[in-house]
Amino acid sequence: MSFFHWGDIVTIFVWFIEVYMIFVILFYSVILFISIFQLRKKYKLDIRQAHEDYMDEFNTKPVSIIVPAYNEEVGIVQSVRSLLSVHYPIFEVIVINDGSTDNTLEKMIEHYNMKEIKNVVRNQLKTKPIKEIYQSNGLPNLFLIHKENGGKGDALNVGLNFSHYPYFCSLDGDSILEHDAFLKVMKPIIDSDEEVIASGGSVRIANGCQIQSGHIQSVGISDKPLVVMQIIEYLRAFLMGRIGLSKYNLLLIISGAFGVFSKQWVIAAGGYRVDTVGEDMELVVRLHRLLREKKQKKKIVYVPDPVCWTEVPEDIKFLRRQRRRWHRGLFESLWNHREMTFNPKYGSIGFISFPYFWIVEFFGPIVELSGYIFMILCFFLGGIYIEFSILLFLLSCLYGSVFSMAAVLLEEWSLTKYPRASDILKLFFYSITESIWYRPLTVLWRCEGVLRIVIGDTSWGEMKRKGISK
Amino acid sequence: MVKNEILILSILTVSILCILIILLSYLIVRKLIENKKRKKIESYEAQISPIIFFMISEASVTTKLPNETPLQLQAIENILGKFSKVLEGKNEKKYLSELATMYLKHEYQRRLKSMRWSTRLNTLYQIEDFNMEDLMYEVYLLLIKKKRISHDEIKLSLRILAQFRYSEILRLLMNQFVHLSEYDFRSILIRLDQEKFDQLILHFHKCLPPLQKAILDVISIKKGWFYLSFVENIFASSAEEIKVRALKAIAEIGYVNQIEPFIELLYSKKWEERMFATKIMGVLKEESTIPRLIELLHDPSWWVRSQAGQAIYQFTNGKEILKLVLATSQDVFAKDMAWEWLNKGV
Numbered sequence: 001m002s003f004f005h006w007g008d009i010v011t012i013f014v015w016f017i018e019v020y021m022i023f024v025i026l027f028y029s030v031i032l033f034i035s036i037f038q039l040r041k042k043y044k045l046d047i048r049q050a051h052e053d054y055m056d057e058f059n060t061k062p063v064s065i066i067v068p069a070y071n072e073e074v075g076i077v078q079s080v081r082s083l084l085s086v087h088y089p090i091f092e093v094i095v096i097n098d099g100s101t102d103n104t105l106e107k108m109i110e111h112y113n114m115k116e117i118k119n120v121v122r123n124q125l126k127t128k129p130i131k132e133i134y135q136s137n138g139l140p141n142l143f144l145i146h147k148e149n150g151g152k153g154d155a156l157n158v159g160l161n162f163s164h165y166p167y168f169c170s171l172d173g174d175s176i177l178e179h180d181a182f183l184k185v186m187k188p189i190i191d192s193d194e195e196v197i198a199s200g201g202s203v204r205i206a207n208g209c210q211i212q213s214g215h216i217q218s219v220g221i222s223d224k225p226l227v228v229m230q231i232i233e234y235l236r237a238f239l240m241g242r243i244g245l246s247k248y249n250l251l252l253i254i255s256g257a258f259g260v261f262s263k264q265w266v267i268a269a270g271g272y273r274v275d276t277v278g279e280d281m282e283l284v285v286r287l288h289r290l291l292r293e294k295k296q297k298k299k300i301v302y303v304p305d306p307v308c309w310t311e312v313p314e315d316i317k318f319l320r321r322q323r324r325r326w327h328r329g330l331f332e333s334l335w336n337h338r339e340m341t342f343n344p345k346y347g348s349i350g351f352i353s354f355p356y357f358w359i360v361e362f363f364g365p366i367v368e369l370s371g372y373i374f375m376i377l378c379f380f381l382g383g384i385y386i387e388f389s390i391l392l393f394l395l396s397c398l399y400g401s402v403f404s405m406a407a408v409l410l411e412e413w414s415l416t417k418y419p420r421a422s423d424i425l426k427l428f429f430y431s432i433t434e435s436i437w438y439r440p441l442t443v444l445w446r447c448e449g450v451l452r453i454v455i456g457d458t459s460w461g462e463m464k465r466k467g468i469s470k
Numbered sequence: 471m472v473k474n475e476i477l478i479l480s481i482l483t484v485s486i487l488c489i490l491i492i493l494l495s496y497l498i499v500r501k502l503i504e505n506k507k508r509k510k511i512e513s514y515e516a517q518i519s520p521i522i523f524f525m526i527s528e529a530s531v532t533t534k535l536p537n538e539t540p541l542q543l544q545a546i547e548n549i550l551g552k553f554s555k556v557l558e559g560k561n562e563k564k565y566l567s568e569l570a571t572m573y574l575k576h577e578y579q580r581r582l583k584s585m586r587w588s589t590r591l592n593t594l595y596q597i598e599d600f601n602m603e604d605l606m607y608e609v610y611l612l613l614i615k616k617k618r619i620s621h622d623e624i625k626l627s628l629r630i631l632a633q634f635r636y637s638e639i640l641r642l643l644m645n646q647f648v649h650l651s652e653y654d655f656r657s658i659l660i661r662l663d664q665e666k667f668d669q670l671i672l673h674f675h676k677c678l679p680p681l682q683k684a685i686l687d688v689i690s691i692k693k694g695w696f697y698l699s700f701v702e703n704i705f706a707s708s709a710e711e712i713k714v715r716a717l718k719a720i721a722e723i724g725y726v727n728q729i730e731p732f733i734e735l736l737y738s739k740k741w742e743e744r745m746f747a748t749k750i751m752g753v754l755k756e757e758s759t760i761p762r763l764i765e766l767l768h769d770p771s772w773w774v775r776s777q778a779g780q781a782i783y784q785f786t787n788g789k790e791i792l793k794l795v796l797a798t799s800q801d802v803f804a805k806d807m808a809w810e811w812l813n814k815g816v
Contacts, residue, residue, distance in 0.1 A: 391475055425498065
């Protein structure tokens with residue numbers, strides 16, 4: 001005779017999930033409220049006015065823009081064009097061709113009239129060898145480096161070695177920058193007399209927007225449900241999560257799509273790691289670690305204004321790969337620095353950020369997946385179990401849909417980036433459906449990511465780009 | 471027990487949903503109204519834009535603009551804002567300022583007292599752009615009287631007071647708002663008139679380091695050679711960071727009374743000092759330092775190397791020296807820098 005009845009196990013399990021979800025819901029609520037206050041303050045602030053002073057060369061720090069490109073022949077010329085027209089006093093653009101197998105190199109050379117130059121690169125970070133360096137005729141601040149394939153992290157390190165300026169910005173090959181993106185993210189760095197050593201902004205989704213020669217003409221929303229859901233997801237992640245965390249210097253992620261870093265500090269931390277798929281997060285974690293170890297009061301911040309528009313997968317196959325990869329990247333960053341978890345030496349990073357990322361971000365999908373499976377089981381078992389099932393469903397609605405709806409409303413309440421009322425309605429009603437289909441899907445994909453970590457599979461699939469610019 | 475929980479959760483979910491839907495309706499209605507308002511403002515703008523342009527360019531502030539409704543006022547503000555960005559002439563700016571004062575002064579007085587931070591800040595930006603000196607006292611009041619004033623407001627108000635030549639500005643900078651950042655101070659000081667700036671220099675030693683650094687930077691920006699003796703004094707008598715700033719200012723001014731102390735700096739342990747000293751040698755074309763400048767072409771710091779390249783390039787026989795380095799040097803970095811300067815402006 002067993003000591004435990006099936007019923008006891010069920011009850012314990014329901015309790016566990018319930019407590020977990022309530023904990024997470026409370027945590028999100030706190031973050032939501034911090035974000036509301038932060039964002040609302042800036043309602044209708046004339047951003048352009050606020051950034052004008054920073055266009056003065058004397059005040060502004062020059063920035064090196066590093067663009068790692070691997071097989072980006074479709075979008076690279078457009079991306080570079082949008083970069084070259086960016087509103088900032090002094091900058092250079094360094095495109096790193098990471099051993100592409102397509103015509104990325106040829107397209108760049110041809111389109112920008114690039115000539116080989118004999119520059120020596122100081123190897124402050126160890127990288128794969130450089131083959132050639134090119135400079136554009138006519139655009140002396142545009143460089144192209146051709147190197148052996150070594151992955152994104154390695155390409156960024158080459159860019160760091162080559163770059164001339166004290167700040168650098170890492171950028172995905174196929175993103176479209178807002179006109180004054182650099183002014184926005186450099187503002188906190190300049191304002192703080194360089195106490196801020198890294199700064200990132202919101203990334204928005206370009207699918208569905210009208211883009212012409214590297215500029216956003218009008219903001220719109222795609223008709224594809226998967227893309228709409230991703231828009232909501234990004235709003236939620238950036239507007240809610242990061243503002244709250246950034247306020248208390250707890251930020252562990254500056255999106256790989258757009259972020260500015262102090263070169264000196266990144267080199268002191270050892271540059272990008274080449275053996276992880278989440279090199280952007282890993283770097284931020286390492287910077288925090290270095291700062292705490294050196295007892296420096298430097299900060300890493302996030303600016304809520306949208307700075308960059310990026311293409312997201314429209315196809316379920318690529319979205320699935322992306323999510324698996326992200327989850328793996330998250331795990332690697334946390335695991336590589338696991339000793340920071342609950343370590344008093346690392347203060348709030350160790351006691352709030354790390355536990356948050358472990359419990360909510362990493363183990364969240366596993367708990368949720370078991371919840372979904374359990375829900376389905378209960379539904380079939382009937383009786384009291386149906387009630388458990390309803391309970392879990394309600395909780396997951398609160399947990400998933402409600403916060404997403406709140407994020408959509410928060411956007412409209414403060415930043416109002418979407419021009420039409422119908423856009424907001426669309427986003428809102430899609431976000432209601434989140435817990436029914438989209439969230440379970442992403443949970444499943446992220447669990448797949450976990451499974452792959454467990455069985456030790458290291459392949460990480462590429463994203464297919466179709467080129468977003470006309 | 472589970473039933474109870476379900477009940478509580480259902481009520482919670484439904485009520486949150488209701489709240490969100492109410493919020494949504496509010497936001498949608500607001501959006502529709504705003505979009506409509508924007509269209510109206512745009513049509514007003516099209517109406518008054520040529521009139522305002524005529525008034526400013528012909529210096530006749532005579533025609534009465536429609537300004538009864540907030541939307542009309544908004545249109546006037548927008549148009550003046552657009553012109554303030556493009557107008558260059560002194561007189562045009564003056565008329566623009568007069569127009570702005572005539573139509574917007576009362577509105578701005580009201581807005582400066584707004585509860586909303588972004589409204590106050592936008593208003594301050596406009597006052598600065600339109601150069602509305604009539605509102606100087608209101609700006610001063612905001613700065614002094616407001617409880618829990620934000621950093622941005624402090625900085626902007628001080629900037630405006632500096633621009634309007636407010637009599638007590640130096641006292642505010644030196645005694646009251648001493649904790650601004652160097653960058654903030656710089657943006658304020660750059661707007662001071664000569665007389666006030668000279669007064670501030672007399673009190674240099676009473677200022678805190680951020681303000682001191684800002685003063686030196688403003689001298690650099692203005693390339694104010696008449697401050698040279700002052701800066702040289704500061705350079706000789708200060709320590710560390712202030713010293714480097716003074717050196718930077720001297721390099722920007724591009725002239726020194728006595729060159730020897732700066733030649734020594736070519737051997738300094740600090741790269742900043744080597745860099746600025748190198749720059750000075752290039753500007754002054756001090757031939758005796760050429761051998762050392764060639765050595766500096768393989769300095770560990772990129773900034774010093776680049777500056778050395780530029781300095782050598784500035785000498786009359788600079789190109790020949792660089793070509794020689796390119797042909798004979800063993801050091802790849804020196805060659806690289808020589809090559810870069812020889813090919814500048816390609």
